Amino acid sequence: MTKPVATLGILGGGQLGRMLAMAAARLGIDAHIYCPDDNAPAARVSARATVAGYDDERALAAFAGSVEAITTEFENVPAATARFLADRVPVHPSAAALEIAQDRVAEKSFLNKIGIDTAPWRAIDGLDDLTTALTEIGPRGILKTRRLGYDGKGQVRLDGPQDAAEAFAAMAGAPAILEGLAAFEREISVIAARGQDGTVRCYDPGENRHSDGILRETRVPAAIDTATHDTALAMAERIATALDYVGVIGVEMFAMADGALWVNEIAPRVHNTGHWTIEGCAVSQFEQHVRAVCGLPLGDPARHSDAVMHNLIGDDIDTVPALLAEAGAALHLYGKGEARPGRKMGHVTRLS
Amino acid sequence: MTKPVATLGILGGGQLGRMLAMAAARLGIDAHIYCPDDNAPAARVSARATVAGYDDERALAAFAGSVEAITTEFENVPAATARFLADRVPVHPSAAALEIAQDRVAEKSFLNKIGIDTAPWRAIDGLDDLTTALTEIGPRGILKTRRLGYDGKGQVRLDGPQDAAEAFAAMAGAPAILEGLAAFEREISVIAARGQDGTVRCYDPGENRHSDGILRETRVPAAIDTATHDTALAMAERIATALDYVGVIGVEMFAMADGALWVNEIAPRVHNTGHWTIEGCAVSQFEQHVRAVCGLPLGDPARHSDAVMHNLIGDDIDTVPALLAEAGAALHLYGKGEARPGRKMGHVTRLS
Numbered sequence: 245m246t247k248p249v250a251t252l253g254i255l256g257g258g259q260l261g262r263m264l265a266m267a268a269a270r271l272g273i274d275a276h277i278y279c280p281d282d283n284a285p286a287a288r289v290s291a292r293a294t295v296a297g298y299d300d301e302r303a304l305a306a307f308a309g310s311v312e313a314i315t316t317e318f319e320n321v322p323a324a325t326a327r328f329l330a331d332r333v334p335v336h337p338s339a340a341a342l343e344i345a346q347d348r349v350a351e352k353s354f355l356n357k358i359g360i361d362t363a364p365w366r367a368i369d370g371l372d373d374l375t376t377a378l379t380e381i382g383p384r385g386i387l388k389t390r391r392l393g394y395d396g397k398g399q400v401r402l403d404g405p406q407d408a409a410e411a412f413a414a415m416a417g418a419p420a421i422l423e424g425l426a427a428f429e430r431e432i433s434v435i436a437a438r439g440q441d442g443t444v445r446c447y448d449p450g451e452n453r454h455s456d457g458i459l460r461e462t463r464v465p466a467a468i469d470t471a472t473h474d475t476a477l478a479m480a481e482r483i484a485t486a487l488d489y490v491g492v493i494g495v496e497m498f499a500m501a502d503g504a505l506w507v508n509e510i511a512p513r514v515h516n517t518g519h520w521t522i523e524g525c526a527v528s529q530f531e532q533h534v535r536a537v538c539g540l541p542l543g544d545p546a547r548h549s550d551a552v553m554h555n556l557i558g559d560d561i562d563t564v565p566a567l568l569a570e571a572g573a574a575l576h577l578y579g580k581g582e583a584r585p586g587r588k589m590g591h592v593t594r595l596s
Numbered sequence: 597m598t599k600p601v602a603t604l605g606i607l608g609g610g611q612l613g614r615m616l617a618m619a620a621a622r623l624g625i626d627a628h629i630y631c632p633d634d635n636a637p638a639a640r641v642s643a644r645a646t647v648a649g650y651d652d653e654r655a656l657a658a659f660a661g662s663v664e665a666i667t668t669e670f671e672n673v674p675a676a677t678a679r680f681l682a683d684r685v686p687v688h689p690s691a692a693a694l695e696i697a698q699d700r701v702a703e704k705s706f707l708n709k710i711g712i713d714t715a716p717w718r719a720i721d722g723l724d725d726l727t728t729a730l731t732e733i734g735p736r737g738i739l740k741t742r743r744l745g746y747d748g749k750g751q752v753r754l755d756g757p758q759d760a761a762e763a764f765a766a767m768a769g770a771p772a773i774l775e776g777l778a779a780f781e782r783e784i785s786v787i788a789a790r791g792q793d794g795t796v797r798c799y800d801p802g803e804n805r806h807s808d809g810i811l812r813e814t815r816v817p818a819a820i821d822t823a824t825h826d827t828a829l830a831m832a833e834r835i836a837t838a839l840d841y842v843g844v845i846g847v848e849m850f851a852m853a854d855g856a857l858w859v860n861e862i863a864p865r866v867h868n869t870g871h872w873t874i875e876g877c878a879v880s881q882f883e884q885h886v887r888a889v890c891g892l893p894l895g896d897p898a899r900h901s902d903a904v905m906h907n908l909i910g911d912d913i914d915t916v917p918a919l920l921a922e923a924g925a926a927l928h929l930y931g932k933g934e935a936r937p938g939r940k941m942g943h944v945t946r947l948s
Binding site: 262265266269270271272273274287288289290291523526527535540541543544546548549565568569570571572573574575576577578579580590594595 | 624639879924
């Protein structure tokens with residue numbers, strides 16, 4: 245156990261930061277939220293908050309001086325911000341890990357390099373690249389911006405070469421990537437944690453259902469066989485170890501009809517598909533992440549129950565009265581004011 | 597459902613307020629802590645905090661103006677404070693309920709009046725009263741201050757008339773009560789909740805082990821038969837209803853050898869013997885209390901697991917490294933600086 249952390253700095257103020265701050269509090273650790281937005285959900289459950297930009301070096305330096313460790317709740321914290329802070333106080337995950345996850349080309353190159361399968365892909369910098377790529381990796385695919393996409397934003401599906409020009413125009417000049425369509429049987433994810441001593445612990449894979457690019461449901465256990473389960477965990481461990489990662493990492497995978505697993509995406513943070521661990525395990529993904537980034541030993545990820553987690557998105561918030569009245573429903577609301585379409589307002593977990 | 601509560605005011609800043617604030621946050625409700633102590637554990641997980649005395653009417657009025665509902669984390673909030681606030685915003689539990697629980701004579705008179713057994717008792721205002729009481733209710737008993745005792749403080753055990761003078765002197769002139777010793781088989785407690793519509797929901801009784809007047813362990817289920825279980829719940833419901841109570845109330849009982857149940861104490865608040873509900877139920881006692889005082893429907897108190905909760909008191913904090921490494925141990929630390937003897941530093945719950 246390294247020097248105990250009295251205050252953990254968290255970059256970002258959304259619901260993931262909010263649940264991290266509450267997990268830190270459960271371990272007696274204060275949270276200090278750093279976030280450009282006033283009145284962020286995470287700040288409202290934290291001992292301290294700084295409202296400033298990620299390029300405000302004076303505010304960043306003061307923030308670093310007020311905490312013993314720093315982590316992030318989202319992968320798009322500028323790597324330069326993480327580097328600036330890491331000169332002053334331990335920052336996990338590292339700027340290098342963030343950089344890989346921030347760029348879909350860097351991410352897929354990294355994965356393939358360490359022997360992990362992905363959908364076929366090509367970097368797309370011009371319409372010519374796209375036309376060529378469609379002939380090389382198949383007529384259908386998804387064109388995505390290399391950076392800053394989430395919840396299906398910055399993505400266009402192509403059903404053939406005829407869609408190329410419009411899809412390319414939708415990227416608005418941003419560097420892009422074409423990913424071949426994965427004809428998967430199911431989407432699963434592994435929530436892995438790696439401690440400062442290199443220990444890796446994985447939760448049981450969840451099986452996920454998305455619609456409109458947004459996660460709707462995670463169910464554990466996933467309907468996969470033991471061999472697939474073991475392979476999925478081994479892949480997550482290989483990724484975390486190759487990144488020299490510290491903290492929780494979410495690894496989304498496609499389970500293919502032939503038994504192969506392709507990694508879709510890695511998220512260097514606590515993950516929406518791991519929310520079920522709050523009720524399903526003695527140590528949630530949030531506490532596990534806090535433990536890792538604070539240099540504490542990882543907890544046991546064993547699951548004591550089966551679980552199904554549903555996100556409450558946009559108007560789903562109108563179901564809250566029914567959820568409050570439903571026996572066995574564990575409800576989480578994020579304290580966001582306005583229920584815009586596609587906005588994650590909360591989630592509900594049911595154990596069985 | 598009454599007008600939704602955006603911010604819940606909580607009087608008191610200790611660990612109970614801390615866990616209440618986190619439960620409120622889970623439902624998207626901000627907490628505003630009002631407490632005379634700077635840097636209170638509850639304030640560090642809350643959206644707002646006011647540091648002021650319970651008799652500071654200006655601060656109280658501003659506090660009332662900033663919240664839609666108010667509750668307390670401890671029973672010794674002055675009733676005058678609760679009344680002052682209740683003129684401005686709904687306050688639960690009521691000043692009347694607090695007053696009964698604040699005075700052991702008022703509490704026992706109330707209980708006996710509604711047909712609930714207690715240990716035999718006498719109000720003690722002078723040494724003569726004590727001498728007489730010892731002849732009437734038996735030679736052994738516990739002399740307690742009528743007000744402000746907790747965790748065994750303000751209590752002296754008498755093993756016969758020879759101890760009377762010294763015990764009486766220990767009360768230092770404070771009004772007191774003599775309680776006959778209860779030769780109980782076990783101590784149990786019922787955590788009940790009553791909603792604003794009069795609905796009562798009880799968690800399964802816990803079986804408690806105290807030492808030196810401080811709770812060490814709660815275990816559910818308690819080793820009691822079905823009839824005792826049902827009687828215990830019915831008694832808790834009768835108490836909550838007779839008080840026209842809103843919120844969670846802890847009812848400590850002695851299970852006697854002859855099958856009788858004597859109520860030892862009522863606590864008009866979330867209760868240490870209900871901490872196991874955080875892991876053991878979909879809706880914890882903290883969320884249940886928040887629901888009740890905010891006018892939301894009560895949740896289902898069904899228990900999905902057996903549980904054992906241990907308090908971490910004083911030096912027990914030294915076991916934290918072992919607890920962090922223990923599979924299945926759900927650890928809660930309260931963020932208190934100094935581990936003084938007898939101070940509750942945290943707790944750990946194990947499900948089975």
